[in-house]
Amino acid sequence: MLVAQKFSNLRWGSIAQWWLVFLAALLPLVLLVDALLANRLGADPAKTIVDELGTWALIFLWLTLAITPARRLFNWRKPLLFRRMLGLYAFFYAVLHLVSVGTFILGWRADLIVREVTERPYVIAGFVAFLLLMPLAVTSTRGWQTRLGPKWRSLHRLVYPASVLVLLHFVWLIRASYAEALLYGLLLAFLLGIRLYYTRNWRTR
Amino acid sequence: MLIQKPNKIPSSEITPESVYLNRRRFMQAFAGVGLAAAALPASALLSSGDTELPIYPGPNWLQPKLKAAPTTIVAEDDVAPYDAVITHNNFYEFGTKKSDPFEKAQEFNTDPWKVEVSGEVESPGVYNLEDLIAKVDLEERVYRLRCVEAWSMVIPWIGFELGSLLKQFNPTSKAKYVEFVTLVDKEQMPGQRGFFSSLDWPYTEGLRMDEAMHPLTLMAVGLYGNSLPPQNGAPFRLVVPWKYGFKSIKSIVAIRLTETMPKATWNQTAPGEYGFYANVNPKVDHPRWSQATERRLPASLLNPRIIDTQMFNGYADEVASLYSGMDLTKWY
Numbered sequence: 001m002l003v004a005q006k007f008s009n010l011r012w013g014s015i016a017q018w019w020l021v022f023l024a025a026l027l028p029l030v031l032l033v034d035a036l037l038a039n040r041l042g043a044d045p046a047k048t049i050v051d052e053l054g055t056w057a058l059i060f061l062w063l064t065l066a067i068t069p070a071r072r073l074f075n076w077r078k079p080l081l082f083r084r085m086l087g088l089y090a091f092f093y094a095v096l097h098l099v100s101v102g103t104f105i106l107g108w109r110a111d112l113i114v115r116e117v118t119e120r121p122y123v124i125a126g127f128v129a130f131l132l133l134m135p136l137a138v139t140s141t142r143g144w145q146t147r148l149g150p151k152w153r154s155l156h157r158l159v160y161p162a163s164v165l166v167l168l169h170f171v172w173l174i175r176a177s178y179a180e181a182l183l184y185g186l187l188l189a190f191l192l193g194i195r196l197y198y199t200r201n202w203r204t205r
Numbered sequence: 206m207l208i209q210k211p212n213k214i215p216s217s218e219i220t221p222e223s224v225y226l227n228r229r230r231f232m233q234a235f236a237g238v239g240l241a242a243a244a245l246p247a248s249a250l251l252s253s254g255d256t257e258l259p260i261y262p263g264p265n266w267l268q269p270k271l272k273a274a275p276t277t278i279v280a281e282d283d284v285a286p287y288d289a290v291i292t293h294n295n296f297y298e299f300g301t302k303k304s305d306p307f308e309k310a311q312e313f314n315t316d317p318w319k320v321e322v323s324g325e326v327e328s329p330g331v332y333n334l335e336d337l338i339a340k341v342d343l344e345e346r347v348y349r350l351r352c353v354e355a356w357s358m359v360i361p362w363i364g365f366e367l368g369s370l371l372k373q374f375n376p377t378s379k380a381k382y383v384e385f386v387t388l389v390d391k392e393q394m395p396g397q398r399g400f401f402s403s404l405d406w407p408y409t410e411g412l413r414m415d416e417a418m419h420p421l422t423l424m425a426v427g428l429y430g431n432s433l434p435p436q437n438g439a440p441f442r443l444v445v446p447w448k449y450g451f452k453s454i455k456s457i458v459a460i461r462l463t464e465t466m467p468k469a470t471w472n473q474t475a476p477g478e479y480g481f482y483a484n485v486n487p488k489v490d491h492p493r494w495s496q497a498t499e500r501r502l503p504a505s506l507l508n509p510r511i512i513d514t515q516m517f518n519g520y521a522d523e524v525a526s527l528y529s530g531m532d533l534t535k536w537y
Binding site: 036042043044045046047049103104105106107109112115116119120121122172173175176177179 | 285288289290292293297301303304354356358399400404474490493494495497498500502503504505506509511
């Protein structure tokens with residue numbers, strides 16, 4: 001009885017937490033729309049929106065990559081509950097980012113789009129990252145997980161090259177200040193480096 | 206916000222009504238399709254900000270000259286609204302974000318102001334800006350400004366021809382170039398304190414002598430009938446309308462006439478991306494983005510105003526002859 005009660009409390013707690021994270025992850029979008037409607041995005045709202053959405057896609061991707069290290073380093077298992085959601089949020093912000101670029105910056109002008117996607121290295125890096133993330137988003141459901149079996153894990157390792165391309169996309173856009181990029185770069189180096197470290201240790205053991 | 210004496214002016218005086226109404230129409234259009242829009246109060250749809258913006262009357266000695274300035278050259282394009290021009294700036298001395306100059310330059314002290322003139326001139330020295338301006342007549346000119354980042358605005362400057370200023374110092378026959386230097390003042394300019402900033406201060410720029418003496422080349426001291434706001438490069442700045450915006454150096458403290466090509470900050474920082482000439486040229490792309498088109502600001506989301514960039518920013522008839530025989534792909 002006591003055990004059952006504790007279990008159900010924990011369940012309810014988990015559901016509440018899941019919703020909390022779900023709503024918190026929507027907050028950047030809500031704030032952005034609010035700023036837009038209040039005319040607080042300045043003379044070039046398109047650029048601000050594109051940059052913000054892109055940055056949030058990056059942040060959510062990094063958060064998704066932080067779940068496994070959190071478990072390994074601190075035996076912190078709770079975040080595992082949110083990994084799929086965070087990954088899908090990264091994709092969600094990436095989609096909004098891409099749609100914003102197409103609509104607000106390029107005006108869906110075919111000539112401009114073709115040039116951007118074929119000639120600009122930073123666009124190519126970002127676009128390829130998006131293409132890599134697409135199958136991961138599609139196969140993120142439990143159904144696909146069972147259907148693919150062990151292949152699912154290998155497929156989802158695409159997130160590593162995708163994250164490196166995302167960083168490259170970010171860095172290649174910079175005109176002068178590298179502080180922000182350095183921060184994201186160091187974080188990614190840590191998140192990927194720790195995986196390398198664990199893989200090696202596991203092999204030698 | 207740090208705003209000195211925010212003199213109130215009705216927004217109707219600074220924003221053309223058509224622009225104002227268009228923006229509101231867009232806001233309403235967006236609200237119709239917006240995701241979270243339905244949850245927000247209707248008052249959020251009104252453009253607020255405009256009447257709260259500061260204006261910059263300038264020092265007493267300058268005001269009568271600003272008021273007397275006749276309008277001489279006007280680009281046919283719609284003039285940008287005041288709020289866009291004073292809040293969307295690239296002025297890395299105050300930070301790399303577009304909003305940084307407006308937010309961080311309001312206390313910037315620009316009067317009195319001294320300018321050091323040196324190099325190949327017969328009358329070098331340190332001059333008071335007030336004394337230099339006393340000898341020239343001001344005029345208003347509406348120019349297109351094309352940023353190297355592929356956005357543009359149409360701006361009503363008040364100023365005088367750089368040539369009329371340089372003549373005051375009697376350049377020698379050896380003067381082939383003009384170098385300009387921006388103030389270095391870490392106290393007042395937070396962007397100069399940054400450890401990660403990749404620009405070396407002071408910001409410097411340069412022009413060839415014939416470019417400097419060209420009648421379109423302006424030294425601006427005013428904007429929208431008032432003095433130049435600090436975030437726009439007060440108290441005086443260069444405006445070269447056929448070149449990318451970064452050539453139009455702000456808050457100038459030194460002018461040197463030289464025999465050899467002077468160093469220019471962006472050219473030194475990334476020579477493969479920013480040339481010394483930096484003429485607006487839709488056929489020569491920046492290595493990372495296209496220069497064939499530009500986004501005319503202020504843009505709204507549903508009307509991004511993507512327009513084709515013109516050779517020499519539309520001033521080819523006046524300036525193309527300066528570069529005849531030059532390979533502009535090489536001398537970008």
